[in-house]
Amino acid sequence: MAKTYTPEEAEALVHSHDPxxxxxxxCDLCREFYKLGWVTGTGGGISIRKDDVVYLAPSGxxxxxxxxxxxxxxxxxxxxxxxxxxxxxxxxxxxxxxxxESQCTPLFWNAFTMREAGACIxxxxxxAVLLTLLLPxxxxxxxxxxxxxxxGVRLGGVGKTLxxxxxxxxxxxxxxxxxxxxxxxxxxxxARYPDAPAILVRRHGVYVWxxxxxxxxxxxxxxxxxxxxxxxxxxxxxxxxxxx
Amino acid sequence: MAKTYTPEEAEALVHSHDPxxxxxxxCDLCREFYKLGWVTGTGGGISIRKDDVVYLAPSGxxxxxxxxxxxxxxxxxxxxxxxxxxxxxxxxxxxxxxxxESQCTPLFWNAFTMREAGACIxxxxxxAVLLTLLLPxxxxxxxxxxxxxxxGVRLGGVGKTLxxxxxxxxxxxxxxxxxxxxxxxxxxxxARYPDAPAILVRRHGVYVWxxxxxxxxxxxxxxxxxxxxxxxxxxxxxxxxxxx
Amino acid sequence: MAKTYTPEEAEALVHSHDPxxxxxxxCDLCREFYKLGWVTGTGGGISIRKDDVVYLAPSGxxxxxxxxxxxxxxxxxxxxxxxxxxxxxxxxxxxxxxxxESQCTPLFWNAFTMREAGACIxxxxxxAVLLTLLLPxxxxxxxxxxxxxxxGVRLGGVGKTLxxxxxxxxxxxxxxxxxxxxxxxxxxxxARYPDAPAILVRRHGVYVWxxxxxxxxxxxxxxxxxxxxxxxxxxxxxxxxxxx
Amino acid sequence: MAKTYTPEEAEALVHSHDPxxxxxxxCDLCREFYKLGWVTGTGGGISIRKDDVVYLAPSGxxxxxxxxxxxxxxxxxxxxxxxxxxxxxxxxxxxxxxxxESQCTPLFWNAFTMREAGACIxxxxxxAVLLTLLLPxxxxxxxxxxxxxxxGVRLGGVGKTLxxxxxxxxxxxxxxxxxxxxxxxxxxxxARYPDAPAILVRRHGVYVWxxxxxxxxxxxxxxxxxxxxxxxxxxxxxxxxxxx
Numbered sequence: 007m008a009k010t011y012t013p014e015e016a017e018a019l020v021h022s023h024d025p026x027x028x029x030x031x032x033c034d035l036c037r038e039f040y041k042l043g044w045v046t047g048t049g050g051g052i053s054i055r056k057d058d059v060v061y062l063a064p065s066g067x068x069x070x071x072x073x074x075x076x077x078x079x080x081x082x083x084x085x086x087x088x089x090x091x092x093x094x095x096x097x098x099x100x101x102x103x104x105x106x107e108s109q110c111t112p113l114f115w116n117a118f119t120m121r122e123a124g125a126c127i128x129x130x131x132x133x134a135v136l137l138t139l140l141l142p143x144x145x146x147x148x149x150x151x152x153x154x155x156x157x158g159v160r161l162g163g164v165g166k167t168l169x170x171x172x173x174x175x176x177x178x179x180x181x182x183x184x185x186x187x188x189x190x191x192x193x194x195x196x197a198r199y200p201d202a203p204a205i206l207v208r209r210h211g212v213y214v215w216x217x218x219x220x221x222x223x224x225x226x227x228x229x230x231x232x233x234x235x236x237x238x239x240x241x242x243x244x245x246x247x248x249x250x
Numbered sequence: 251m252a253k254t255y256t257p258e259e260a261e262a263l264v265h266s267h268d269p270x271x272x273x274x275x276x277c278d279l280c281r282e283f284y285k286l287g288w289v290t291g292t293g294g295g296i297s298i299r300k301d302d303v304v305y306l307a308p309s310g311x312x313x314x315x316x317x318x319x320x321x322x323x324x325x326x327x328x329x330x331x332x333x334x335x336x337x338x339x340x341x342x343x344x345x346x347x348x349x350x351e352s353q354c355t356p357l358f359w360n361a362f363t364m365r366e367a368g369a370c371i372x373x374x375x376x377x378a379v380l381l382t383l384l385l386p387x388x389x390x391x392x393x394x395x396x397x398x399x400x401x402g403v404r405l406g407g408v409g410k411t412l413x414x415x416x417x418x419x420x421x422x423x424x425x426x427x428x429x430x431x432x433x434x435x436x437x438x439x440x441a442r443y444p445d446a447p448a449i450l451v452r453r454h455g456v457y458v459w460x461x462x463x464x465x466x467x468x469x470x471x472x473x474x475x476x477x478x479x480x481x482x483x484x485x486x487x488x489x490x491x492x493x494x
Numbered sequence: 495m496a497k498t499y500t501p502e503e504a505e506a507l508v509h510s511h512d513p514x515x516x517x518x519x520x521c522d523l524c525r526e527f528y529k530l531g532w533v534t535g536t537g538g539g540i541s542i543r544k545d546d547v548v549y550l551a552p553s554g555x556x557x558x559x560x561x562x563x564x565x566x567x568x569x570x571x572x573x574x575x576x577x578x579x580x581x582x583x584x585x586x587x588x589x590x591x592x593x594x595e596s597q598c599t600p601l602f603w604n605a606f607t608m609r610e611a612g613a614c615i616x617x618x619x620x621x622a623v624l625l626t627l628l629l630p631x632x633x634x635x636x637x638x639x640x641x642x643x644x645x646g647v648r649l650g651g652v653g654k655t656l657x658x659x660x661x662x663x664x665x666x667x668x669x670x671x672x673x674x675x676x677x678x679x680x681x682x683x684x685a686r687y688p689d690a691p692a693i694l695v696r697r698h699g700v701y702v703w704x705x706x707x708x709x710x711x712x713x714x715x716x717x718x719x720x721x722x723x724x725x726x727x728x729x730x731x732x733x734x735x736x737x738x
Numbered sequence: 739m740a741k742t743y744t745p746e747e748a749e750a751l752v753h754s755h756d757p758x759x760x761x762x763x764x765c766d767l768c769r770e771f772y773k774l775g776w777v778t779g780t781g782g783g784i785s786i787r788k789d790d791v792v793y794l795a796p797s798g799x800x801x802x803x804x805x806x807x808x809x810x811x812x813x814x815x816x817x818x819x820x821x822x823x824x825x826x827x828x829x830x831x832x833x834x835x836x837x838x839e840s841q842c843t844p845l846f847w848n849a850f851t852m853r854e855a856g857a858c859i860x861x862x863x864x865x866a867v868l869l870t871l872l873l874p875x876x877x878x879x880x881x882x883x884x885x886x887x888x889x890g891v892r893l894g895g896v897g898k899t900l901x902x903x904x905x906x907x908x909x910x911x912x913x914x915x916x917x918x919x920x921x922x923x924x925x926x927x928x929a930r931y932p933d934a935p936a937i938l939v940r941r942h943g944v945y946v947w948x949x950x951x952x953x954x955x956x957x958x959x960x961x962x963x964x965x966x967x968x969x970x971x972x973x974x975x976x977x978x979x980x981x982x
Contacts, residue, residue, distance in 0.1 A: 046471040046472075046474075046475060047399055047402040047468050047469075047471035047472035047475060048402060048468050048471075049398065049399065049402065049472075066468075067464075068464060068467065068468065130398060130399060130475070132475070132478060132479055132482075135397075135398075135479060136479065136482055139479075139482075139483060139486070139488050140486060140488075143494060152913075152941050153867075153941050153942075154781065154862060154867075154913060154939075154941060154942035154943060155779055155781065155862060158779040158780060158781065169915055170913060170914070170915050170941075171915060180493075181396070181398060181414060182414070183413055183414050183415060207398075208493075209396050209397050209398060209414075209493065210397075210398035211398060220799075220800060223800065224779050224780050224798075224800065225779075227778040227779035227780075228778075228779035228781075230778075231778060231779060231862070231864070234864060235864055235867060235868065235871075238864075238868055238871075239871060241486070242871070242872060242973070244871050244872075249912075249940075249941065250875060290715040290716075290718075290719060291643055291646040291712050291713075291715035291716035291719060292646060292712050292715075293642065293643065293646065293716075310712075311708075312708060312711065312712065374642060374643060374719070376719070376722060376723055376726075379641075379642075379723060380723065380726055383723075383727060383730070383732050384730060384732075387738060424737075425640075425642060425658060426658070427657055427658050427659060451642075452737075453640050453641050453642060453658075453737065454641075454642035455642060485730070534959040534960075534962075534963055535887055535890040535956050535957075535959035535960035535963060536890060536956050536959075537886065537887065537890065537960075554956075555952075556952060556955065556956065618886060618887060618963070620963070620966060620967055620970075623885075623886075623967060624967065624970055627967075627970075627971060627974070627976050628974060628976075631982060668981075669884070669886060669902060670902070671901055671902050671903060695886075696981075697884050697885050697886060697902075697981065698885075698886035699886060729974070
């Protein structure tokens with residue numbers, strides 16, 4: 007059974023002087039991601055799991071201006087796995103008003119439950135989107151090898167790091183009208199590609215996860231770098247795999 | 251009849267400790283827009299309407315260095331609708347000297363009166379300008395569909411958000427020698443395209459509005475993202491509509 | 495005869511609490527220009543003339559880390575016009591040691607004497623350099639019309655602003671082995687093109703000036719914008735002049 | 739024989755109020771390099787040699803978030819030259835825990851021993867990587883002339899600056915599975931190209947050094963600028979050498 011929180015305990019969940027507290031980190035990282043062009047127009051974000059709760063940014067707010075009191079907190083107990091479209095058991099934080107929960111919640115949950123990830127990042131990076139447009143319409147995945155930055159990416163997002171000459175493979179799924187409806191497609195792709203460290207969503211962006219927020223961020227940066235160089239390689243007719 | 255202000259009341263209109271006060275916000279947002287390349291060379295800006303007055307940045311000043319005391323304030327009463335070329339009834343703020351009012355005023359007013367917008371942003375973003383150059387010379391509008399970022403844009407700029415698979419349409423009007431002379435062309439395009447959330451001006455930039463400054467900024471970011479990805483799609487011969 | 499300065503008077507020339515003092519502005523603006531990619535690798539800079547002296551950044555230092563005490567001050571009296579290769583009559587500031595004067599001095603002086611400019615900016619912007627490489631080898635100048643940003647540029651850099659449909663023309667001169675040796679070529683181009691607001695140097699960068707530092711900066715931004723859009727237009731085979 | 743340090747002396751090696759102390763500089767510069775896209779995804783970094791010790795950033799940490807207490811210090815005595823794969827004689831700093839030493843150590847050492855460099859920078863800049871992909875597969879080096887920014891680069895990285903019309907040559911070596919295994923290839927290229935100021939590593943990045951951290955940084959910026967403009971020149975079929 008999920009733990010219950012007094013109003014004071016609930017409020018305390020998002021207020022800390024520790025800059026590494028998830029409620030502070032999410033604000034800080036969203037500001038950084040904004041500068042990278044990953045979360046403009048209120049899109050994208052990051053969710054961090056710590057102990058038995060998950061911290062999430064709200065929906066439809068300017069990600070570079072989020073404050074800790076805007077953060078949603080959801081118990082991680084299996085009984086509370088959020089179903090797309092369902093009402094979620096967010097921990098009620100008295101000072102928070104007038105914000106909506108993110109439609110990304112069940113997608114982040116895929117990473118938490120299927121990979122035991124500690125953090126999951128969603129970006130609308132143009133490099134990710136352009137890559138899904140430059141690859142053939144029926145390409146099931148993005149594949150690249152022989153790039154130093156591959157070495158910053160982990161098997162399945164949470165395992166051993168890949169080697170320079172190994173092929174990184176990131177599945178691509180089609181976008182849906184409602185973000186929540188991506189949940190099943192993302193889960194299916196994660197099951198089919200157990201070594202994939204991320205899921206690309208065509209004409210939309212990417213979901214990346216890691217054991218910790220540091221690893222999730224490192225992998226998001228490495229992958230974004232690879233998406234960018236891959237776009238340039240395709241435009242210059244350089245093969246993405248091999249070292250010719 | 252428009253309200254009259256004592257010198258102290260007028261001065262108070264642009265001085266506040268609240269970072270969300272329009273006079274402070276305009277300065278803050280212009281600094282952010284400068285980093286995005288939207289308002290370099292003193293071009294572009296943002297106007298915010300609050301209660302019965304409109305706040306505007308002055309003309310010909312470095313937008314990233316504006317201070318609250320530089321902001322112009324104009325009553326929103328219909329009697330004071332600014333005509334292009336006419337003298338405007340700015341509220342006289344004693345401490346302000348030597349600045350010129352913006353030629354954009356009547357264009358911002360189009361958004362305030364025809365859409366009841368709460369804020370209007372004008373950018374010289376290269377993505378907007380390049381897009382008007384890459385599209386056929388006689389294209390009456392920019393049309394794009396099947397992009398996640400479309401979901402951050404509202405019908406007419408102030409209504410319901412668009413859906414992923416819906417077509418966003420932004421009319422393009424020709425530029426004129428004097429910015430004020432765009433007023434009629436912009437109004438005509440807004441009347442012809444009631445669902446348009448913005449007006450592109452060929453070889454010049456874009457006007458974007460919203461119910462609030464947050465929504466105007468969100469839409470300006472989503473549209474700029476779409477202008478940028480559209481330029482890349484055209485250069486790579488990828489159709490802007492459909493999902494092929 | 496040039497004024498003489500006591501050590502205290504000389505020291506005072508570069509120390510002020512006023513952020514708009516030239517010695518402070520040069521440091522501030524160089525930091526901003528660095529972010530724009532205009533002065534990386536110690537290249538480029540800005541010189542400001544105020545009253546009877548000229549302020550210049552030193553040579554070969556990281557422009558984003560300059561401090562006021564690094565600034566050189568040179569009397570503007572005609573008797574002290576710096577000749578390329580000659581020793582200059584810098585005002586001796588006791589606290590300054592171990593820095594070299596900039597080879598750009600006589601080039602800045604061209605703007606001060608031939609246009610009575612109050613400030614001159616030199617950038618190594620890639621947009622300027624790429625433009626000189628994309629234009630035909632024998633093109634005597636860069637010409638562009640029908641761009642809104644042209645309206646931020648002044649005739650001769652110091653006169654009336656240009657109109658949207660007017661043609662902006664910036665002469666291009668060849669680079670030389672030593673920066674000082676550009677002095678004559680720049681002066682000849684300025685004499686031949688009295689309306690030019692800047693001089694492009696092939697495979698090197700651009701010199702831009704204005705009546706004040708604000709106008710010089712505004713024009714440097716407008717021109718850099720136009721160089722960038724022109725590169726994109728050439729690469730997409732869009733004519734730089736006219737509105738077809 | 740290498741000097742021994744008391745715990746207090748060791749701790750003092752990385753704690754200083756002087757912003758120019760290597761332990762502070764490395765943190766500061768890594769933050770700057772991150773903004774340039776040189777060290778994203780924990781890759782890249784800078785090593786500074788001062789007196790008889792070398793300061794290095796740790797491996798696998800976010801370079802923009804390094805703190806002075808994370809810096810590794812290694813004696814520069816010849817007896818302690820780090821062999822790839824060997825255990826290194828880092829000075830034990832009591833407060834440092836849980837960080838790994840960088841695999842780049844022996845590569846930085848190449849610059850310190852073969853060129854008597856005072857600092858060495860390693861970046862994963864996309865301009866460097868794309869350049870190695872755009873040049874012919876069997877090109878032994880990158881060559882460019884007639885660019886102003888060449889004048890910021892020194893012969894062998896530590897000698898006289900090059901001239902505008904001289905040809906800069908940077909050898910390109912193949913990448914290896916483990917970063918340490920680049921040591922020999924880099925040393926061989928440095929021996930074969932004594933005038934080279936840097937070594938490009940195909941599909942990986944670049945190593946740049948200089949007499950001081952300022953010169954290393956200046957050269958890293960000039961070279962990165964040249965890599966970028968060279969990519970654009972190749973894509974526009976403009977020869978990299980000569981002035982045609």
